Amino acid sequence: MTEKFPEILVTGGAGYIGSHTCVALIQAGFMPVIVDNLSNSHPLAISRIEAITGTRPAFYKCDIADDAGLRTVLECHPCVATIHFAGLKAVGRSVSEPLETYRDNVCGSLSLLQTLRSRGINRLIFSSSATVYGGAEHMPIPETASIQPTNPYGHSKAMIEQILQDLVTAAPDMAIGVLRYFNPVGAHISGEIGEDPQGIPDNLFPYVSQVAVGRREKLLVFGDDYDTKDGTGVRDYIHVMDLADGHVAALQRCLDTDGLFAVNLGTGQGSSVLEIIQAFETVSGKPVAYEVVGRRPGDVATSFADPSKASDMLNFKAQRDLTQMCRDAWNWQQRNPTGYANR
Ligand code: NAD
Numbered sequence: 001m002t003e004k005f006p007e008i009l010v011t012g013g014a015g016y017i018g019s020h021t022c023v024a025l026i027q028a029g030f031m032p033v034i035v036d037n038l039s040n041s042h043p044l045a046i047s048r049i050e051a052i053t054g055t056r057p058a059f060y061k062c063d064i065a066d067d068a069g070l071r072t073v074l075e076c077h078p079c080v081a082t083i084h085f086a087g088l089k090a091v092g093r094s095v096s097e098p099l100e101t102y103r104d105n106v107c108g109s110l111s112l113l114q115t116l117r118s119r120g121i122n123r124l125i126f127s128s129s130a131t132v133y134g135g136a137e138h139m140p141i142p143e144t145a146s147i148q149p150t151n152p153y154g155h156s157k158a159m160i161e162q163i164l165q166d167l168v169t170a171a172p173d174m175a176i177g178v179l180r181y182f183n184p185v186g187a188h189i190s191g192e193i194g195e196d197p198q199g200i201p202d203n204l205f206p207y208v209s210q211v212a213v214g215r216r217e218k219l220l221v222f223g224d225d226y227d228t229k230d231g232t233g234v235r236d237y238i239h240v241m242d243l244a245d246g247h248v249a250a251l252q253r254c255l256d257t258d259g260l261f262a263v264n265l266g267t268g269q270g271s272s273v274l275e276i277i278q279a280f281e282t283v284s285g286k287p288v289a290y291e292v293v294g295r296r297p298g299d300v301a302t303s304f305a306d307p308s309k310a311s312d313m314l315n316f317k318a319q320r321d322l323t324q325m326c327r328d329a330w331n332w333q334q335r336n337p338t339g340y341a342n343r
């Protein structure tokens with residue numbers, strides 16, 4: 001008889017962080033059940049998860065707001081918990097199309113939560129973001145810092161956090177882990193799965209790797225006049241597989257303990273844009289052409305986590321350094337120069 005592993009509903013599991021977390025879940029003895037509407041992902045990610053782990057997770061193309069569709073999934077798969085990644089993450093688009101972001105993130109989460117409640121699934125991990133801290137004044141940023149987002153995307157995350165807090169107050173038998181990610185980067189070491197942005201990347205790492213592979217001419221460095229070590233923006237980059245391990249640790253706590261906790265997932269180390277360029281050049285052996293231009297509106301000079309709560313509460317510490325982040329991002333980029341679409 002085959003052993004039955006606990007099933008975990010993973011919304012947005014075909015996406016960047018979700019696919020890596022599915023690998024970590026399988027390797028930790030859980031069975032992901034993925035629902036994703038594929039609005040920002042490719043179904044090939046599911047086959048790649050199988051290629052890495054030898055296990056093919058169940059996959060349903062389904063929107064989180066589709067109550068009937070989700071119920072059908074959950075009738076086949078009695079999941080013990082949910083990891084909720086599904087949502088829209090593009091900050092610029094959230095400014096130009098706020099209703100779209102609020103509908104997908106806030107209305108989608110509300111609908112999902114109602115479906116989960118009706119099925120008695122009361123353990124949940126939620127993908128929040130360091131963006132909820134806005135322009136925090138003191139570094140490193142602890143979880144007790146003010147929640148003061150500066151764009152509709154950040155507001156949508158803060159709203160969902162508030163909804164989850166109110167839900168736990170009303171239903172103390174629930175267990176909810178709110179994970180505030182800093183800057184997830186890199187890829188699985190196999191190069192099978194990685195970040196596959198549609199169109200021009202908004203974020204630094206995929207842009208740098210597309211310049212290194214020759215897909216873009218040069219990086220625009222948004223400002224070198226910040227009050228930082230070299231004038232460029234400083235961020236807390238965390239390897240996506242460390243982030244994935246953080247989800248497994250948070251899930252294990254949620255399976256054991258009721259109530260809500262919110263933790264940062266970061267390394268506690270800040271790296272500048274110029275340091276990233278240099279690290280990437282060293283690892284890839286390719287030049288990364290760049291030009292310094294004006295600051296990007298809404299950017300802060302510096303953001304890095306106080307990771308001590310995740311360490312104390314979840315026994316989680318990021319293990320992979322910047323070299324490994326660059327090496328794995330570069331391996332993914334070289335093996336998949338145009339993302340999932342090239343195979
Ligand atoms: P992603 O876009 O790669 O993954 C999100 C997935 O959700 C995609 O596969 C998309 O198709 C799916 N999706 C979107 N709306 C859906 C809906 N209504 N129903 C079903 N599926 C839906 O993004 P990611 O980088 O993997 O981010 C995952 C989560 O983490 C998001 O909630 C994001 O806001 C959050 N987050 C990401 C970062 C980051 O820098 N990548 C940082 C902090 C927080």
Ligand code: WQD
Nearest residue numbers: 091129131202203204205207220221222233234235273299
């Ligand atoms: C990093 C640094 C830029 C691109 C964003 C979201 C945040 C979160 C993570 C989801 C900054 C500089 C960038 C480029 C550059 N996502 N840069 N040229 O802004 O910290 O966070 O992604 O929750 O909500 O806002 O990350 O990778 O865009 O930028 O010079 O082409 O690189 O100015 O200093 P950011 P990023």
